[in-house]
Amino acid sequence: MNANDHDHIKKLLRQSLPPVNSDEGPGRDLWPDVLRRLDVGVVAPASPGWAWFDGALLAGIVVLVAIFPAAIPVFLYYL
Amino acid sequence: MRNGTSGVLNLFRQGDTEAFEALFRQHQRAVYGWILRIVRNPATAEELTVETFWRIYRSHARFDPGRGFEGWARRIATRAALDWLRAKKTESELSMESCAEVAAPVEADPAVSTEIRRKTALAFGRLPPKLRIAATLAVIEEQPQKDVAAALGITVTAVKVRVFRAMRLLRKDLEKQGIRP
DSSP: OOHHHHHHHHHHHHHHSOOBOOOSOOSSOOHHHHHHHHTOSSOOOOOOSSOHHHHHHHHHHHHHHHHOGGGHHHHHHHO | OHHHHHHHHHHHHTTOHHHHHHHHHHHHHHHHHHHHHHHOOHHHHHHHHHHHHHHHHHTGGGOOGGGOSHHHHHHHHHHHHHHHHHHSOOTGGGSTTTTTTTBOOOOOOTTSOHHHHHHHHHHHHTSOHHHHHHHIIIIISOOOHHHHHHHHTSOHHHHHHHHHHHHHHHHHHHHHTTOOO
16 A cells, blocks of 8 residues: 555545534533542432331321320330 | 643642643644544544543653653553544545535546545545554645654654555555546
8 A cells, every 4th residue: 555545545534524523512411420430429328317108107107106105105115 | 831831730730620720721722733634534533522521630740840741641642542543443434525624625637536435534534543653644635654653653764664555555445446547
């Protein structure tokens, strides 16, 4: 393959795959993705002291005690 | 400014995430642009930019502040893009249609038919990734050979050899398809 052939195929390649316009940056902020990938910075939400089940149980007990005050000694016994 | 920059680089080397974010903000555009030149697809370029900065952070202890960040980042970006090219069979993704949205306008030679251009793009996608990446950067993107060499971690002579081999293989592939470039 001589220099002419080389230049010809380069020209054909540039016609087939034109250079990209790389002036524009990414379409969005990639920093959150980087943080996710690193698993730093984005601190996982601390495990709440009260899970929804705990809240529901407490609410149930309060309602039960309000309706049946006589149940209080039973609860105290089992605590 | 110089002290500020070297301060950030030194902090980054120690694993400081704020310094890393500062470097990310400063260099993400350039890294993204470099990767886009190689993979020719904005979504993939974004994905690989994230991958690159992840690799950069992971390697912070090996970073030499005296040698600058940009070249080092570009080399890691090139490696990430090369790994991606190796992992994917990207023939179809190198078609003219898929990169139309990022391709700079170019005056089409009327002597070269759309079919020949399509076959050339597909043949180029069949080249070994190491040759393809060198030819993409040096021939299509017309980047200085010393920059390509630095990004690939090889000599300028090795870049020339890879480009030559890429062009020769491309020519053979096209000839097999009855196209005489």
